[in-house]
Amino acid sequence: MQKSTETSIKNAEFVSNLAQYWLTPFSIFLAITIVGLPLLLLWLPIGHVFTRRYIANMSIELTDKKLIVRKGVFTRTENSVPLDKITDMALIQGPLMRFFKLHKLTVETAGQSDSGALLNLTGIVNAAEFRSMVLAQKEKLNQLEVPQIQDENNDTQVVSLLQEISDTLKRIEANSKNNAVT
Template identity: 75%
Template sequence: MPKSQEASIKHAAFASNLGQYWLTPFAIILTLSIVGIPLLLLYLPIGKLFTRRYIDNMSTELTDRKLIVRKGIFTRTENSVPLDKITDMALIQGPLMRVFKLHKLTIETAGQSGAGALLNLTGIIDAADFRSQVLAQKEKLSQLEAAPTPDENNDARVINLLQEISASLKRIEANNKSI
């Protein structure tokens, strides 16, 4: 299927409290240090602005053949991961994530270089369902690709068989006219 005709299956939405989750660890560190308390007054409004813009620029789309992830404020990146290259999708939830009711979805692929996941998607609403849909589409795609495709020898045999049937029908018709 050409790229322009890929069917979109699912667009992932991100949790509204994702920005708070990202800001919390550094805010805790600033609060614990006396010097950091005045910096906290600058950090929170600026941090909220940047995290909101970053989240607004994030999108994740599952198509029938690949997973497309877009993100970034200053430098926009787009990763397109073919579903048949995905080897693992882990669902992670640390202690702070449990407080915010968030999950991180990590995606590893065949042939990726370096340690760790190729993509980390934090804060997808209903991450477990999104993961299930990606894996189901991956399985569906692998079954389609494993299905036998007609080869030229089969096509030639079918054409010969149809020609023989056609010739037989013509003989039968000719015999019926002579009766």
């Protein structure tokens, strides 16, 4: 097994009322339907246990190179998103989220095949601060990867290579003109 060369920067924490937020919409639906009232008595304890277990299995880790998200109760998933592939991180707060003082952080990446966010992260403590840390680390990583060509020897090699490419293109153009004439 390879030893990881990555450094952990921040492990996100989740707000204490996240389970209540997730249970509320379905509880409201059950409460306003006649058939749902008896089911509500089952839903609240079962839903509470399930959501608590789900939250306990969730983790979000920011390393110096990627964002790692783990979640799931029955099927556990781990998403590892390289920071340089992140194109957008949005903070969303709907009416129910405002009531519970929560934010949803969405992560979109380059090369994403479907519409919408790759990751939806709800209930992170200080979500705006966590978002800022991810974007700052992404910027720091991008600055480290920018090639610095300051050596005069490299400049000479680049000019020489460009001259070779130019000469090759001129020969190809001349050959295509000769073939077009005949």
